[in-house]
Amino acid sequence: MLSDSLKKTIRQIHKHVADNLTDYRPRSSQNYLVAEIAKTLAGEYHKSQRICVIEAGTGTGKSLAYCLGALPLAMAKKKKLVISTATVALQEQLISKELPFFKEHSGLDIKFDLVKGRQRYICAQKLSAAVNGDSQTQMEFMPTLSSPLSDMETKCLKQLYDAYSKKQWQGDRDSWADTIPDKVWNLIACDKHSCQRQMRAHQLCPFHMARQRLMQMDVLVINHSLLLADLDLGGGKILPEPDDTIYVIDEAHHLAHITRDFSSAAATIKGTIDWLDKLVKFAGKMANVLVGQKAIGQNFKLSDSINDAGKNLKVVRDILDNADFNYNSDDTYRFEHGEIPASLHAKAKDISDATLDALRALNKMHDTLVQDVSDGDVKPYVADPILAESGQYINRLELLNKLWFSYATKGEGIPHARWIKRLEYKNHHDHLLSDCPIEVGYYLKDKLWNQCAGAVLCSATLTALGSFDHFAYECGLAKEEGVKYIKVPSPFDYPKQATLHIPASHIEPTDKAFSDHLAEQLPKFLDDKKANLVLFASYWQMDHVVKALRSKGIEVLVQGEMSREALLKKHKANVDLGRASYLFGTQSLSEGLDLPGKYLENLVITKIPFAVPTSPIEEAQAEFVQSKGGNPFLSITVPDAAKKLVQSCGRLLRKENDQGRITILDRRLVTKRYGKAMLDTLPPFKRQIDY
Known part of the structure; x- marks a missing residue:
């Protein structure tokens, strides 16, 4: 239960923060969020399942709400608060703005830091060896280095070494002002196999120093990938133990997708045979x-295991070379229902066993x-390049075993998408085998929700068609007792700040003539005195329209023709000069794009952002839903498109004094039943629907 003293503390902190926040307005929705987060994490709704899922619209102040609701309670219970985000932009905002402000004005003496994966740090030993050795030493340290460093790369390496030696640089990639070439970075980056804290020469490496500091922190800001990396290791290996941690999963609508990517595996056949020989x-x-x-x-065991794996992989190579698979235009063949042929399955078990034996032997070596090295029997300068190389082979063996273990699993547990891509090279060909679980909710439930001290999941878009069901199912929270679902407006x-316009049209996006129709009609909906953003569902359609508009002398800024940063800088410069600006982009511009006030007053969405299920994973998902008697279009495609449409419309109003107009050139929003359901999930803009 939430004690009276803790309630009083939260109220006092809230007042301190409010008194120091410029243009602060008391918001009932934010107050409600703070109270609900605190009550959930205190166990008032469920003794053990302390999880709340929050959809909070733009301008709600959800980052302040979860700091107020979760931090005082975490500190009182001596738990760590881990805030996980999907984007670098939100991490930077939290570290440089939100958390410093909260610390200054809350009265809480909190310590916080940004946690990065070890690959973002140098290994001091590797850096020293790379600079002080010759090109042969560099090649030994990095087996994948195909050629020595160029003069420019060598100069960069020397600059990094000098700055680190003089304590002018802390040794992380993100704090170096200039770009560090990948070839240089891969040579000196920390890795878990060679840069180990128990080895005296590595105890002062930047990654280990950073990890020591983390133990003193109250709040850790991470990304979803790092969270999953820790969970994959069993939890508590990179981050604090889950049962000592309260997690805030911000931008939670990305969580299932990132988990799925993290759980997948892939490997080639001939390419694998080659590196196993090495x-x-x-x-x-x-x-x-x-x-x-x-x-x-152990070396004998390793050699025997690799020989077994190699022999079986050669049999698989021959099976695939002679198989009569019906590859698509992308040279991909997907196994229906994830079921692989009996001949392949028999070999999968043998390869899985052999690679596991090889992995065990190499790990022991x-x-x-x-x-x-720790005992002083082998010098660090001798061991380091060997440990770096064996670390790379361990990583490869782990991934290879993950793939073949899954291929050897037949008709058990979670459904998987499995497919083959044919690769053609100048002198040879190969096959890339891939595997990905269709559902990852079980993984999150087992590794995170059942282990953590508490969790707050939040985003501006978690519901689909007015319900949390789709999100809860994807993330493993469906039918879980005690999960609190909160939606705050x-x-x-909205009715005063923006108008949603759906023009009359006799052509729908499914018509072949729609792209030409779009090119012809779009200029009518552009404002030649203001900032415009036009969102397309495909690059092809955007390019088609851009060519047509440019032929009419209309200047447009197009995503992909310059960097995102340069694109937005040019757009804002046009607006600052009092000119109209036409910014064209695809779905990736519909999220995380912040153009407040005059920088966006006219938003045009060309069509409902339906995803076409062309990837093997999406096809397998649809197939799985059908096998259960469901309709994949209504249960997957429509909810996903509804969320994307809400995100797209969310670009227009960023602040409470913003004004503007949204035009959607897709009549299916009024002609189809699913379209009307989508329309009802959008904010209550003033509507103008033409007939």
């Missing part, structure tokens, strides 16, 4: 460095070498 040679080199007889036995006065 691994056998490397293992011999590694065994010669190790102290003691055990390493020799790797751990032995780490111990040898934006403080905007």
